[in-house]
Amino acid sequence: MGFSKETDDGAVCEGNKRDFKFLQHYVNALPDEDHRAESTAETAALTRWECLLRRIDICIMLTLLSGLEELQREFIGTGASRGSRSDGRNCFELLGFDLMLTEDLEPVLMEVNHSPSLFCDSSFDFETKRRVVMDVFRLLEPHVPSIEVCDDASYAAHQATPHAGTSDASVGFRQISPQRTFAATAGGAGGPWCEEELRMFEEMLQHARMS
Template identity: 30%
Template sequence: MEKEAKRSKIIFNVSNTKYEIIKHVGSNVFGWILSNSPTDSNWDLFWTDNSVIPDRLSRMKPHQKINHFPGMFGIARKNCMANNLNKMRNIFPHDYNFYPKSWVLPSDLNEFKAELQQSSKTYIVKPEASSQGRGIYLVKRLEDLRTHEHCIAQRYLQKPFLIDGLKFDLRIYVLLSACDPLRIFIHEEGLARFATEEYQNPSRGNLDEMFMHLTNYAVNKHNPKFVQNEDPEHCDIGHKRSLSSVLIRLEEEGYDVTTLWDRICDIIIKTICTIQPSLSHFYRSSQPDDVSNGMCFEILGFDIILDHKLRPYLLEVNHSPSFTTDSQLDFKIKERIISEALNIMNIKVKNRREYEMISKTLSSNRIINKKSRQESLEEKKGLRDEATRKNDRHSDKHCGGYIKIFPGENDDYYQQFLEAARELWSDVTAVKQKRQTETARSSTPTAIRPISV
């Protein structure tokens, strides 16, 4: 009886997530069977709070889906994102000017020291792999630099846009439903996280005032002044508010929210363009026979801050944004973000049978001679194109609060960034291959010549 139930329902493996909201959505919203066994391979959907390596994807069955793409570290790690965005800024200085000038330490240490000695600006230093505000501090002079190991330094935005005298940032939720071809959605709802002390321009006397300078919820919730929003029907109070309530307030005060939203969407697309080639490489090399382009998906948390002129700047990208639900507001928003993403991914029991049939068809067409092999490649391309059209039709009908931003009206404009990213990726892989070849040669023992007598 239990086996029959599993055959007729989605099996959702939640053994590697700490978030109760994930389990709630699977069980209570969709009615799926939850599996808590880390060794169980008989699942349709696997949710993990950790990154996914290519080997894990390569071992997945055609009908299975997982909530991360291998290679997302390219924007999820602060140092990697800074490197990738810096490279694109060198090529497109006016198009990639949406993030603070950044230095990756220790490799850029000398350049950053020179910057500190010549400038009176303030800089923020962040550990390259930390989260929730851990290890972050501000510097104005060289002697303020506590460490230069494995961190990034950025120019601090000294004139942020303020609401009620407080600095804040926006957590924008983005769904990447496919990587080749690319499919990007932005959700209409999100969060605004506020600092808990009134903002003052950074000075020698307040550099350590983290409740003033940082907007991280994990930091500010420890301030006795922190006000939790316990009423999801009134999303415009407290130190964590809904994204929509902030946008409504800005619009009521006469600001151009439409242009702001368009700029945020532009930032998201351009950022993901920087890693599309690597995502595609890892995906295709791990699942060369997959035609669905839908075995992986990712809910990303883009952190955006606004300057005093309402221009958005990218602070960081979270590949595992927190789904902790400390308040009813949290619960209401995050339940939507997760459930509507899963609706787009079209996770159904019949997918098992469909993908198994496709897999069998592809296997039967693998013939040794070149002509048949070419026919198989053409057939696979046709199946991929049809799967993409099918996925697009489904997402258009089931997007909920998600809005597709790529592909869209400005595809031709973004193609130049995708092409540049492919060239950069090709250069990186060429260097890696050269190093591997040199390493292999150096490790090969040379023949011992006989000694002449």
């Protein structure tokens, strides 16, 4: 059971529930000798916090890609079992990632939760989870057709149009992480994925499809 205490500016400063603002200040206040030694060409201009966010993003991306085929099968099965579309595009799932940070600020995946709890027992919980839900629907919005094309016949015609969307084969993992695609204008930490990261994601995706 956790508790938290908010400061006048809304930051959580006590207890075992902390917000990202607190964690950002804490991480950036750590001695930076090790950070400079670990910097690469892609991360040299980043703060320690931005490097941590990028590592967390990579950890989540690799986890998603490792189970992408299974997630797609679940979505297809869910749609088909309800007599709805069987392409899996009428389903989505909110996943909760439990991460632990090592002394070197390397994220270690502990577990992934299907449908994590959105129950709120404090104003801090409410504000945090409200933003999570808002982000979920921001991600969904570009891929949800208007209500006029949601019946079977209309949707089939909609899918046949050039603007209906791009296939998984041509988009692949890039569609999973739009914050990196548009990081230059959206303030994402570190900008788009570098070529080494893209190759790593492609290899994980290929490995998952062969397993």
